[in-house]
Amino acid sequence: MSASEADASTLDARAIGNGVRLRIRVQPRASREELGNVRGGALVVRVTAPPVENAANAALVRLLARRLRVPASSMRIVRGGTGRDKLVEIDGVELQEVVALVRKLS
Numbered sequence: 001m002s003a004s005e006a007d008a009s010t011l012d013a014r015a016i017g018n019g020v021r022l023r024i025r026v027q028p029r030a031s032r033e034e035l036g037n038v039r040g041g042a043l044v045v046r047v048t049a050p051p052v053e054n055a056a057n058a059a060l061v062r063l064l065a066r067r068l069r070v071p072a073s074s075m076r077i078v079r080g081g082t083g084r085d086k087l088v089e090i091d092g093v094e095l096q097e098v099v100a101l102v103r104k105l106s
Contacts, residue, residue: 022043
């Protein structure tokens with residue numbers, strides 16, 4: 001099994017209703033915005049925004065929406081709005097699309 005397959009297989013993501021729920025670990029104030037590898041079941045997402053006044057959350061939503069090609073309005077942070085560890089629901093995307101995106105990252 002390659003590193004990318006191992007990362008994708010350890011991603012804590014589940015199909016729900018019309019979308020996907022996945023765990024995210026945000027790293028605010030990064031040097032650039034990017035999706036990282038999977039660590040501890042959570043997809044690591046680096047954003048340049050600081051963790052104040054919801055700026056890092058907004059940057060997270062914009063980045064995920066752009067990479068998954070869905071509107072930002074289809075995303076909700078359902079847990080972890082003030083912390084680095086988040087649970088995000090994304091409507092209008094299949095679990096296979098999220099797993100394929102993670103495989104491309106590694």
